[in-house]
Amino acid sequence: MPTTKHTLSSGRAALAAAVPPVALGPLDGRYQPVVAPLVDHLSEAALNRNRVHVEVEWVLHLTDRRALPGLSPLDEAQRAGLRALVTDFGPEAVAELAEIEAVTVHDVKAVEYYIGRRLPGLGLEHLVPLVHFACTSEDINNLAWALGIRDAVEDVWLPAARSLVGDVQELARVAAETPMLSRTHGQPATPTTLGKELAVLAHRLGRQLDRIGRTEYLGKINGATGTYAAHYAAAPATDWTEVSRTFVEGLGLTWNPLTTQIESHDWQAELYADLARFNRVLHNLCTDVWSYISIGYFQQVPVEGATGSSTMPHKVNPIRFENAEANLELSNALLDVLGATLVTSRWQRDLTDSSSQRNIGVAFGHSLLAVSNVAKGLARLDVAEDVLAADLDQNWEVLGEAVQTVMRAEALAGVPGMDNPYERLKELTRGRRVDGRRMQEFVAGLGLSPEAEARLSALTPAGYTGVAAQLLRYL
Structure with a gap:
């Protein structure tokens, strides 16, 4: 069975327009314009429209597959008439369902009766028993x-x-x-x-x-306790697990078998x-x-x-x-x-x-x-x-990391006088501000190799960013 998402999409007839101007919560009041698109999917009205959609597609699926004796696929006019219950779903349908539910005190049973009322007008009164067939509300x-x-x-x-x-x-x-x-x-x-x-x-x-x-x-879609008991009691020759799987997948969902x-x-x-x-x-x-x-x-x-x-x-x-x-x-x-x-x-x-x-x-x-x-x-x-x-220019002490790391590298390369680099930088920078002149004087007095001294002397806080800019290639 092909996906029915198009049918469902066609039924989103601006349900948000039915929201009252005075609301208890801010999402339906002050902020309603921002969140209005969600109303067509997650409101009570949308839930009822989706229930109608599922019930209608279940009738069509059962007839298409001849899941019960005497069933056969509906003609195009009948199919279109059933699916129009979804595409034409709007404020009047919401109001009628509320009236039915006031009597049934059951929201899903109200949907079943709502659909059943419309089948005679489509020439499908014989299919009233097929609406909600072998289904539990869930x-x-x-x-x-x-x-x-x-x-x-x-x-x-x-x-x-x-x-x-x-x-x-x-x-x-x-x-x-x-x-x-x-x-x-x-x-x-x-x-x-x-x-x-x-x-x-x-x-x-x-x-x-x-x-x-x-x-x-x-x-x-597997019945009151997930066993297909009612299904097989009514039509033992039908492969109901396959009917269930193809129906759920036909809605564009993933079938849960257990x-x-x-x-x-x-x-x-x-x-x-x-x-x-x-x-x-x-x-x-x-x-x-x-x-x-x-x-x-x-x-x-x-x-x-x-x-x-x-x-x-x-x-x-x-x-x-x-x-x-x-x-x-x-x-x-x-x-x-x-x-x-x-x-x-x-x-x-x-x-x-x-x-x-x-x-x-x-x-x-x-x-x-x-x-x-x-x-x-x-x-x-x-x-x-x-x-x-x-801000960077007032915090030259942050170059202490660079200086002591270069000193470590120099020590490993055999340059003398590179002992205790961390401690020496800590003494220079801990708890105090260091300006550019003081940092460069400190670097000049370390006895670094000419190449390392030139590199550190040219370094500024603004230039000490490694490859930060190039890392954006991973976005």
Whole structure:
């Protein structure tokens, strides 16, 4: 059976438009425009549309395969009529399902009845018993969630995250050769380049995106306890495991052959761990960039008409990065809980996963909002090369590492007088500032070979960056 992703994509009829103007949470209120694309995948309405999609495709699959006596493939008009239940799914369908559920007090049973009501109009009233055939609710739910999560990741979150990583890479390339004083433990340390440090973060983020891009989205359709008992009771001659496998794979998912009543959700926990790790690396980028802004390495380009502080007109606050930090922390709190909760189900089934999964969209929403804010924040940054240069020029003591390492090499080459290089540099530099003149006087008095002395005498903090700029070729 060919993939049905196109059918599902055609049914995303701006579900976000149904969001009320007054909302309890900020994702559905203040920040709704940023996270609206997720509504078409991870909202309650999207879940119901995906349930309809799974139920419809199950009917088509069973008829195509003649899985039961008397079944035969539907004609094109009938197939199109069934799939229109997905492509035409909108606010009216949402409202009707809510009315049915108010009576059934069961969301998946409401979907079954919703579809059954429409079959007579398609000339398919004889197939009403085939809707939800041999299915437990979780057969439909696990597939509907997998479709929604897959499409939210592939169509919304990953493109935004990849675009952001591209922005970090571009900024890294712009600043590839801009020397910068490092600060290990917050103290002046061996210089690097601003671009190389940003490249480290871009590389880390990119690795997590690669992992997320390789996610397997698993699904199952095998009955009340994963044994196909009802299936074989009804049609013992049918190879139901093969029917199940081809159906799940036809939806564009990976078939899980061994489950209880529920698909075990391990793949979700794996995805959320990778997503949380991306969030944590991005949080690290936010704190680093915020710190660089605070010491003047970056200047923020003011937004026309914007207010930085309600009382201090000179300020341009790094609010994009601060907002992102908070949203990344909120996202990870949910992702960590989801990953821990979803992998456990008492015996063959409990309902903790049902309540938990309804917060998947919130977890993704806070992450997407953070990604958006970081992208906007990076777009308003200028590198203050004069500030970086002045900082380097006031910290010549960082060349102590270079001098004592050259002295070690000289000692190994048989040059006399190179004893205790570390201790001698420590005495010169520990706890004090050393300017260029003092460092060059010290080097001149060491008795180095002419070649080594010339090399060190020409060295400046800004020039002591090794191959930092060239390392960007690994991006």
